[in-house]
Amino acid sequence: MIAFIxxxxxxxxxxxxxxLTLVFLLVRVVPGDPxxxxxxxRATPETLAALxxxxxxxxxxxxxxxxxxxxxxxxxxxxxxxxxRPVWTEIAEALPHTIVLTLAAMAIGCLIGIPAGVWxxxxxxxxxxxxxxxxxxxGLSFPVFVSGIFLLIVFALQLHLFPxxxxxxxxxxxxxxxxxxxxxxxLGVVMAAYVVRVTRSSMLQVLxxxxxxxARAKGVPRRAIIWRHGLSNALxxxxxxxxxxxGILIGNSVLTEIVFNRPxxxxxxxxxxxxxxxxxxQGMMVIYxxxxxxxxxxTDISYGFIDPRVKQ
Amino acid sequence: xxxxxxxxxxxxxxxxxxxxxxxxxxxxxxxxCAIVLAGALLAPWLAPRDPLEQNIxxxxxxxxSEYLLGTDQFGRDVLSRLLWxxxxxxxxxxxxxxxxxxxxxxxxMVSGYIGGRFDLVTMQxxxxxxxxxxxxxxxxxxxLLGSSVTNLIIAISLTAIxxxxxxxRAPVLVIKERAFIEAGRALGFSHLRILLVHVLPNIVxxxxxxxTLWMATAVRTEASLSFIxxxxxxxxxxxxxxxxxxxxxxxDSAWLxxxxxxxxxxxxxxxxLVGDGLCDVTDPKANAQ
Amino acid sequence: xxxxxxxxxxxxxxxxxxxxxxxxxxxTTTVRAVDGVGFVVARGEAFGLVxxxxxxxxxxxxxxxxxxxxxxxHVRFAEIDVTGARGSMLQQLxxxxxxxxxxxxxxxNPRRTIGQALTEPLGVHGLAxxxxxxxRAIALLEEVGLPPSAYDRHPHEFSGGQRQRVxxxxxxxxxxxxxxxxxxxxxxDVSVQAQVLLLLKDLQTRRGLAFVFVSHDLGVVRWFCSRxxxxxxxxxxxxxxxxxxxxAPRHPYTRMLRDASPIPDPAIRGQLxxxxxxxxxxxxxxxxxxxxxxxxRASDLCRTAFPEWxxxxxxxxxxxxxxD
Ligand SMILES: Nc1ncnc2c1ncn2[C@@H]1O[C@H](COP(=O)(O)OP(=O)(O)OP(=O)(O)O)[C@@H](O)[C@H]1O
Ligand code: SF4
Ligand SMILES: [Mg+2]
Numbered sequence: 001m002i003a004f005i006x007x008x009x010x011x012x013x014x015x016x017x018x019x020l021t022l023v024f025l026l027v028r029v030v031p032g033d034p035x036x037x038x039x040x041x042r043a044t045p046e047t048l049a050a051l052x053x054x055x056x057x058x059x060x061x062x063x064x065x066x067x068x069x070x071x072x073x074x075x076x077x078x079x080x081x082x083x084x085r086p087v088w089t090e091i092a093e094a095l096p097h098t099i100v101l102t103l104a105a106m107a108i109g110c111l112i113g114i115p116a117g118v119w120x121x122x123x124x125x126x127x128x129x130x131x132x133x134x135x136x137x138x139g140l141s142f143p144v145f146v147s148g149i150f151l152l153i154v155f156a157l158q159l160h161l162f163p164x165x166x167x168x169x170x171x172x173x174x175x176x177x178x179x180x181x182x183x184x185x186x187l188g189v190v191m192a193a194y195v196v197r198v199t200r201s202s203m204l205q206v207l208x209x210x211x212x213x214x215a216r217a218k219g220v221p222r223r224a225i226i227w228r229h230g231l232s233n234a235l236x237x238x239x240x241x242x243x244x245x246x247g248i249l250i251g252n253s254v255l256t257e258i259v260f261n262r263p264x265x266x267x268x269x270x271x272x273x274x275x276x277x278x279x280x281x282q283g284m285m286v287i288y289x290x291x292x293x294x295x296x297x298x299t300d301i302s303y304g305f306i307d308p309r310v311k312q
Numbered sequence: 313x314x315x316x317x318x319x320x321x322x323x324x325x326x327x328x329x330x331x332x333x334x335x336x337x338x339x340x341x342x343x344x345c346a347i348v349l350a351g352a353l354l355a356p357w358l359a360p361r362d363p364l365e366q367n368i369x370x371x372x373x374x375x376x377s378e379y380l381l382g383t384d385q386f387g388r389d390v391l392s393r394l395l396w397x398x399x400x401x402x403x404x405x406x407x408x409x410x411x412x413x414x415x416x417x418x419x420x421m422v423s424g425y426i427g428g429r430f431d432l433v434t435m436q437x438x439x440x441x442x443x444x445x446x447x448x449x450x451x452x453x454x455x456l457l458g459s460s461v462t463n464l465i466i467a468i469s470l471t472a473i474x475x476x477x478x479x480x481r482a483p484v485l486v487i488k489e490r491a492f493i494e495a496g497r498a499l500g501f502s503h504l505r506i507l508l509v510h511v512l513p514n515i516v517x518x519x520x521x522x523x524t525l526w527m528a529t530a531v532r533t534e535a536s537l538s539f540i541x542x543x544x545x546x547x548x549x550x551x552x553x554x555x556x557x558x559x560x561x562x563x564d565s566a567w568l569x570x571x572x573x574x575x576x577x578x579x580x581x582x583x584x585l586v587g588d589g590l591c592d593v594t595d596p597k598a599n600a601q
Numbered sequence: 602x603x604x605x606x607x608x609x610x611x612x613x614x615x616x617x618x619x620x621x622x623x624x625x626x627x628x629t630t631t632v633r634a635v636d637g638v639g640f641v642v643a644r645g646e647a648f649g650l651v652x653x654x655x656x657x658x659x660x661x662x663x664x665x666x667x668x669x670x671x672x673x674x675h676v677r678f679a680e681i682d683v684t685g686a687r688g689s690m691l692q693q694l695x696x697x698x699x700x701x702x703x704x705x706x707x708x709x710n711p712r713r714t715i716g717q718a719l720t721e722p723l724g725v726h727g728l729a730x731x732x733x734x735x736x737r738a739i740a741l742l743e744e745v746g747l748p749p750s751a752y753d754r755h756p757h758e759f760s761g762g763q764r765q766r767v768x769x770x771x772x773x774x775x776x777x778x779x780x781x782x783x784x785x786x787x788x789x790d791v792s793v794q795a796q797v798l799l800l801l802k803d804l805q806t807r808r809g810l811a812f813v814f815v816s817h818d819l820g821v822v823r824w825f826c827s828r829x830x831x832x833x834x835x836x837x838x839x840x841x842x843x844x845x846x847x848x849a850p851r852h853p854y855t856r857m858l859r860d861a862s863p864i865p866d867p868a869i870r871g872q873l874x875x876x877x878x879x880x881x882x883x884x885x886x887x888x889x890x891x892x893x894x895x896x897x898r899a900s901d902l903c904r905t906a907f908p909e910w911x912x913x914x915x916x917x918x919x920x921x922x923x924x925d
Contacts, residue, residue, distance in 0.1 A: 014436075015436075015439070015440060015443075018436065018437065018440045019440050019443070019444070022437075022440055022441070022444075026452065026453075026456070027456070130337075133337070133588075134337065137581065137584050137585060137588060138581060140528075140584055141528065141532075141577055141580040141581040141584050142577060142580075143532040143535050143536050143539075143576060143580070144536075145535075145536060145539050145552075145555065146535075146555065146573040146576055146577060149555065149559060149562070149569045149573060150569075150570070150573060152562070153562070153566045153569065153570070157562070157563070157566060247443060247444070247445045247446075248445065248446070248447075250445045250448070251445030251446060251447030251448050252447065254447065254448065254451070254540075255447070255536055255539065255540070258539075258540065259559070269448065269451070270451075270540055273451055273452070273455040273540075273542065274455075274541065276455070281452060281455075285444075285448075285452065288444070288445060288448060289443070289444065292443045292444070292445070293443070296443065490707040490708075491702040491703075491704055491707045491708035492707065492708050492709055492710045494663075494668060494700075494702075495700065495702065495708055495768070495771065497668055498666055498668060498695060498699060498700045499695060499699070499721075499722040499725065499771070499775065500691075500692045500695030500696065500722070500725055500726060500775075501721070501722075501725055505725070509713075509721070510710050510713075513712050514712065
């Protein structure tokens, strides 16, 4: 198992390098001079040149690339062009909020999605199945900012069950939890919609396999078949999808954080975008990619735990 | 995949369309899409007012007989803005996915056909693109390119190229092993001819089905970008932009968020229902079940 | 055989595949699918290539047509170097030699009508367009024994034998001088095999076509071909006229093949073959004579030294201890 983890770790290095390269290219190759973008059209040539020098834009592109790569690998993401604080500090302050939100959403997604998917599979083409299909499609159709605002209108503005502003008081974890509910549900519902669909189809496939039929013929109780034999095998693709979905979840967390006015990476990136904070943006992208590579890694490893074939 | 890719020709479009519309859920999707499409096409005639016309006296008026769905903070008619906004949603999502289908499909098809190391590297690049959260990629692209309709289309299509490359490539790997491809080469057909005449028709269905589903995603992405303030510039009406304006007045005028939210939902849900139905109809495995 | 008589000349042809398999520790093996094959086919001659499954017949056939680049050796068609041909030269060669595939199901594009399949090559080579192309296609259909109504139909409306006729018509559309037929009847029902073979034979005499006829069925090769080469693990082990090779096999493998194949006449049928061991793989051929693990005549010499070619009469054999 350890060997497997190490192997996967090594295998993710090229991906990470490729991602860093892509990030670098994305920021540079896109037409337009960042200096003009930051200072505006009316900036004098002198101030533009000064800014270019400050950003290192006047140097040979290869040198910029290796500089960026070297610093990124050492964890040095530079200094924000707007706040003049280290990018890493800004991100480190916001990251925990986003991670908590994402984990809560994943938990909600799995807790709703897996049982509902199994239920739908067991009632294939029945009313439950059709209803689940419709609801999951509905869940998939909501852009999170729409579902977030709708939840906000119903539960905060009308029913006054939750606060409108989601900024938790530091140290007060009950308040934090209370304010986490709506954002986490917003994100979790979309996740649940994905999980339902995958669980259903993978469960259907597993239930059709020979060994399940054999177990049934041998008189193993239905409940045992479903939970012990069926679900444990059906979960393998679900894990992959959960892993894949984290990318979407991270993207959607941006919108959720804006709607609920929560601190997190989302607010950081939006302000970096609107203020054209290039170093910040670059840093954010590196962090996002790193998160995704890590999640893929975790997915692969948990895959190894569920699917005995991978370990060997 | 093999069977999908090489299903017998024209499983008769008419039969397929019939089966598609006989499913009430899919039919509902078709109707939802048709409503939005009609609204967009007929906006100049259906819209009661000019979507840009400001009536400061009537600002934030509630839904009523004067303004069917109310007015926004500048006193602009919400219904008219919704109808005109449908145009942006449809235009941006359709064109961005159409270009993603063409570019991504071409990349995947050529990559799978050539195979070997080239394929390996191309797909590695696609995987990197795929692993990047598409909304964030879209946000960054728009921020860097500047927000215009064209740039929005470029940014959104970029986020969808990788999935289409993957979708196009998988069946090509199967098809290119079939003897009729080799027969074509033996007959002196160019690679371009083999790709366009013999490979492409076999993957077109897959691409169209996924295109429908991805158009739903593109509608969401466009709305999300506009909501963040990275979409088509105001005062052009967009659904996401209307939500953004409404959100600022959410404490007293919640309907400003509800109407555009429902509009987005109707279009995305419609596209998802149609795409889901198409998936079922074109996938022989699902049919067998 | 004089040069002008020779249509196809294959010399020292080799094609190796490297296959990398396995994760964590990938193992790369080299499959010597074709390992030094040479033969000559005269104009209008039917030349047979026989051997067990996996011995490299198809690979050799594809290399002859220039569909895969060989690793070594060369192929000359009517004095033109096939392996080095590019552009218009290659295009011209494609017209002059054609292939008929084993599997009539995968050899036709399921989405194209029979008419499209037949007229497409005509268009590509500028032979005929529009109405003229249609007329030629219908003439071709008639020539292979299909009704003109087949023109507008799709492959799935036809049986295997009919599809194979379409495949043959498609190969004929560009009026080739040589057809490489890679097991053209082995995927068909026995009852249909004979009809398709008769068609091919008829075309050969009527059009003066040369054939490279690949098969593992000795009976078919015996009937169809005038000369034959027997392949074993990527090499030719015996060659000569059909009557001498099958009438009096000199290589023990040829004898084994002949004795194993169901030849209608029981009088010439020998004892059942001695199957000793499995068919060795081309990925890991045994040292010395590749055939020695299965050979009843194997000696110590056979286990170490590779047997050289020995010409005798119109044939040749690669064996240390050939039968007489
Ligand atoms: N593209 C390839 N990559 C790797 N190995 C290959 C490839 N093509 C053929 N081989 C191998 O080369 C050997 C010869 O294959 P080939 O298809 O030429 O045999 P064959 O005599 O035509 O067999 P059959 O009678 O089954 O058609 C086989 O061991 C096969 O596995
Ligand atoms: S060389 Fe030896 S082993 Fe090979 S076929 Fe001849 S007798 Fe048999
Ligand atoms: Mg073969």
